[in-house]
Amino acid sequence: MMFCVKMKPSSFLMLTTLILVVVWFFSSPGAAVAAENGVVPWGSQRSVLEGSNGGNSTSLVLAKDRTHRKDPLEDLKYYTGGWNISNDHYIASVLYTGSTLFLIAAFWFVAFGIFLLLVSMYVCCCRRRRYGYSRFAYALSLILLTVFTIAAIIGSVILYTGQEKFHDSTKSTLDYVLGQADSTVSNLKNVSNYLTAAKKVGVDQVFLPQDVQNNIDKVNNMIVSASDALESATNQNKDDIFRYLDAVRLILIIVAAVMLALAFLGFLLSISGLQFLVYILVVIGWILIAITFILCGIFLVLHNVMGDTCVAMNEWVNNPTAHTALDDIIPCVDPATAQEALSQSEEVTFQMVRLVNGIIANISNVNLPPNARPLYYNQSGPLVPLLCNPYNPDKTDRTCATGEVDLSNATQVWRNYKCQVSSNNICTTVGRLTPGMYDQMSGAVNVSYGLYHYGPFLTNLVDCTFVRETFTTIHKDHCPDLRRYSRWVYIGLAMVSDAVMLSLILWVLYARERRHRKYTKLVDATSAQTSFESK
Numbered sequence: 001m002m003f004c005v006k007m008k009p010s011s012f013l014m015l016t017t018l019i020l021v022v023v024w025f026f027s028s029p030g031a032a033v034a035a036e037n038g039v040v041p042w043g044s045q046r047s048v049l050e051g052s053n054g055g056n057s058t059s060l061v062l063a064k065d066r067t068h069r070k071d072p073l074e075d076l077k078y079y080t081g082g083w084n085i086s087n088d089h090y091i092a093s094v095l096y097t098g099s100t101l102f103l104i105a106a107f108w109f110v111a112f113g114i115f116l117l118l119v120s121m122y123v124c125c126c127r128r129r130r131y132g133y134s135r136f137a138y139a140l141s142l143i144l145l146t147v148f149t150i151a152a153i154i155g156s157v158i159l160y161t162g163q164e165k166f167h168d169s170t171k172s173t174l175d176y177v178l179g180q181a182d183s184t185v186s187n188l189k190n191v192s193n194y195l196t197a198a199k200k201v202g203v204d205q206v207f208l209p210q211d212v213q214n215n216i217d218k219v220n221n222m223i224v225s226a227s228d229a230l231e232s233a234t235n236q237n238k239d240d241i242f243r244y245l246d247a248v249r250l251i252l253i254i255v256a257a258v259m260l261a262l263a264f265l266g267f268l269l270s271i272s273g274l275q276f277l278v279y280i281l282v283v284i285g286w287i288l289i290a291i292t293f294i295l296c297g298i299f300l301v302l303h304n305v306m307g308d309t310c311v312a313m314n315e316w317v318n319n320p321t322a323h324t325a326l327d328d329i330i331p332c333v334d335p336a337t338a339q340e341a342l343s344q345s346e347e348v349t350f351q352m353v354r355l356v357n358g359i360i361a362n363i364s365n366v367n368l369p370p371n372a373r374p375l376y377y378n379q380s381g382p383l384v385p386l387l388c389n390p391y392n393p394d395k396t397d398r399t400c401a402t403g404e405v406d407l408s409n410a411t412q413v414w415r416n417y418k419c420q421v422s423s424n425n426i427c428t429t430v431g432r433l434t435p436g437m438y439d440q441m442s443g444a445v446n447v448s449y450g451l452y453h454y455g456p457f458l459t460n461l462v463d464c465t466f467v468r469e470t471f472t473t474i475h476k477d478h479c480p481d482l483r484r485y486s487r488w489v490y491i492g493l494a495m496v497s498d499a500v501m502l503s504l505i506l507w508v509l510y511a512r513e514r515r516h517r518k519y520t521k522l523v524d525a526t527s528a529q530t531s532f533e534s535k
Helices: 009-027 029-034 088-125 135-200 210-235 238-272 275-317 335-364 410-417 435-453 455-462 465-534
Strands: none
Touching: 088 275, 135 210, 135 238, 135 335, 135 435, 135 455, 135 465, 210 335, 238 275, 238 465, 275 465, 335 435, 335 455, 410 435, 435 455, 455 465
């Protein structure tokens, strides 16, 4: 049997207001942040190296303190494995940070669903009582409805602005990471191309020693393998990532627009007294609010993941040689491969300059007799300056001697030493370099300069400087925006869901008070008219 209890309007409104305040507190961003397993402060201390060798360890647990969260897969024991997006326990522990909001969504959906069911049963089964009317209840419900509608509008604006900036900052970060990786891959391929070209470069039928050419083949295979691995690691899922990013942006735009329209439309229908349409919006809002709370929880999780990642990058920068889960984002090129490529590029540059200088010193700058063909080609005039070798025989840096020309301008200087030749390749004008020799020497210089130019790049590969610089830039220039705007989205979702949830309840209360007010005025007017007629 259904029991129907009569309650004064003012008492009913005060009780409802108390419930709203409690719900607002437990579902607000501040409560979720302060709750255990919620947003971890960005100032968390960095972790320490694992193992007994301290800084010499090759294994590093990243963001160990920050990721110290309860793991639902381990009976809520604390997770200690650090940042690792490929670890199921890390994923479970960071998902657990959004559990408060997920539970609020479930509680709201079930509790308000039961409330709607009970109200429907009450309306159907209980005899209508006479209406009571309270001016205080009417005014308070209207004021609260206006306040929460404004809060919903503000939350929608924050959500829309935050998602736009979050999308742009995320895309900028991804573009930067992909650009750095693509640049590294391109440079590796350029080094490989220069080494391959060095095998074919010869001056006056003199080529690099055979052992150097064999080493070039070996190093090229290593470089190709390393560049392919790096390219695969960074580009494998980039299309999916950008597609998901655009999908998230679209979902957030739709949520902001729908919740804004819902709050505004509900406000208009409530003050207009269109009770049936208000009830329809209540049912729609009941479902949308649960969805919005879930999205809020998801973005809280995303906010924490990005925070973990930024802290992990900062820690890795200080220990760049350690093997960590960050290798899944941008792996360091194998140090042995990088060192071999660097050594071989230095060797090829040294040998190529040595080859060119040998031709200049032993042929071009020697006044040979005509019977010394093919070494004789009537070379004459000022001596050709030697090419500066940037390396000593032990591959240490070498300072250019007086009179030597640098790799960067050798071809321009040597152009002044070219002669014009006859059909049998004999100089007919003053000069010590035939056009053919000049072209071959220019080719050798270009290869040597190219390899020398990429020397610092290869050096950076050896100690993983390029990855360290990438992560440093991300942590310094991109992480603050990612942190700020993901929080904007989270706060916007929380404000919208809270404000619309409270507005939804107030739609019903205000419509009820408005109906009671209208009925009371009608009864009072009828009573006054009856009293007047009886006199």
